[in-house]
Amino acid sequence: MINFTKMHGLGNDFVVIDAINQVISLSAGQIRFMSDRHFGIGFDQLLLVEKATLNEADFKYRIFNADGSEVAQCGNGARCFARFVRDKHLSDKDEICVSTDSGVLVLRFADDNMITVNMGIPKHKPTEIPLLATEESKFYSADIATERRQIDNLSSHVGQRAFGAVSMGNPHAVLQVHDIKTAQVANIGAQLESHAIFPERANIGFMQVIDPHHIKLRVYERGTGETLACGSGACAAVVIGIEQHLLAHDVLVELPGGNLKINWAGRGEPVFMTGPATSVYDGGIAL
Numbered sequence: 006m007i008n009f010t011k012m013h014g015l016g017n018d019f020v021v022i023d024a025i026n027q028v029i030s031l032s033a034g035q036i037r038f039m040s041d042r043h044f045g046i047g048f049d050q051l052l053l054v055e056k057a058t059l060n061e062a063d064f065k066y067r068i069f070n071a072d073g074s075e076v077a078q079c080g081n082g083a084r085c086f087a088r089f090v091r092d093k094h095l096s097d098k099d100e101i102c103v104s105t106d107s108g109v110l111v112l113r114f115a116d117d118n119m120i121t122v123n124m125g126i127p128k129h130k131p132t133e134i135p136l137l138a139t140e141e142s143k144f145y146s147a148d149i150a151t152e153r154r155q156i157d158n159l160s161s162h163v164g165q166r167a168f169g170a171v172s173m174g175n176p177h178a179v180l181q182v183h184d185i186k187t188a189q190v191a192n193i194g195a196q197l198e199s200h201a202i203f204p205e206r207a208n209i210g211f212m213q214v215i216d217p218h219h220i221k222l223r224v225y226e227r228g229t230g231e232t233l234a235c236g237s238g239a240c241a242a243v244v245i246g247i248e249q250h251l252l253a254h255d256v257l258v259e260l261p262g263g264n265l266k267i268n269w270a271g272r273g274e275p276v277f278m279t280g281p282a283t284s285v286y287d288g289g290i291a292l
C-alpha cells in the first residue's frame with residue numbers, strides 16, 4: 006500500500022507521496038495508471054518528497070507529469086510540497102529549501118495561509134530552454150525556416166503574435182492572445198507542445214494582458230494538457246511580458262483556477278510566486 010495526499014494549487018492537482026518513510030519505486034506506466042481520472046486516482050503531476058541529496062537543501066523534490074515523464078520544475082507543486090511537509094511534521098521550518106533537477110527552490114510560509122516560492126532565475130538562452138534557435142531575439146535558425154512558416158501560419162491563423170520562450174527550470178513558450186476565452190489552447194497548445202523547435206517539448210502559455218499589473222493566462226502543460234493553473238507558467242508569462250515591455254514587476258496572474266502574485270525584478274534576478282496550497286484528502290493505493 007502506498008500512502009499519499011491529494012492536494013492542489015488553484016486546481017492544478019497533485020498526488021504527494023512521502024518517499025522518506027516509504028520505499029517508493031514507480032514505473033512510468035504505474036504513474037500513468039495513477040494519473041488516470043477514471044481508472045486511477047487522477048492528477049496533473051505526482052510529487053515525491055525525498056531525503057535531501059544536497060547539503061544546502063532540506064528535501065529532494067521530484068516531479069512527474071501525468072504521462073509519466075519526470076520534469077525539473079512545478080511551481081504550484083512546490084507550494085503543496087511545503088504544506089505537505091509541515092502537515093506531516095517532516096519539517097517545522099518557516100523556510101524550506103528543496104532541490105530539484107533544475108536547482109534549489111526556497112519555499113516560505115507567508116501571511117494569510119499563502120506560500121511564497123523563490124522559483125530561481127529564468128534562463129533565456131535557446132540552448133538553456135532548450136529551443137532550436139540561433140539567438141535569443143530570433144526564435145528560428147535558418148535550417149528550420151519551414152518551422153517558422155508553420156508557426157507563423159499557425160500564429161497568423163489564430164491571431165497569435167510571435168511567442169517568447171524561457172526556462173523556469175522547465176521549458177515555456179508564451180503567446181500573447183487578444184481574448185483568453187477564445188484562444189485555441191487545445192489545438193495550438195498540442196501542436197506547439199511537441200513541436201520540433203522544442204527538443205524537450207514545452208509548456209505553452211496563452212497570455213492576455215489586461216494592464217501592466219494584471220494578465221489572464223491559460224497553460225497547455227507539457228505531458229499533461231491544459232491545467233486549471235500553472236505556477237511556472239505564470240512565472241514564464243510574467244518574465245516574457247516584462248521582456249516585451251508589456252508588464253510591470255509585480256503582476257497579478259489570473260488563471261482559470263485562481264490568482265497568483267508574481268514578482269520579477271529583471272534579468273539575473275529570481276522570480277517570486279505567491280499563492281495557496283490546499284490539502285484535499287489522505288489516501289492509499291495498492292499497485
Ligand SMILES: N[C@H](CCC[C@H](N)C(=O)O)C(=O)O
Pocket residue numbers: 017049050070076077078079080081082175176208226227228229232234235236237238
Ligand atoms: N503545473 C506545474 C508545471 C508542471 C510543468 C510540467 N508540465 C512540465 O513538463 O514542465 C506548475 O505549476 O509549474
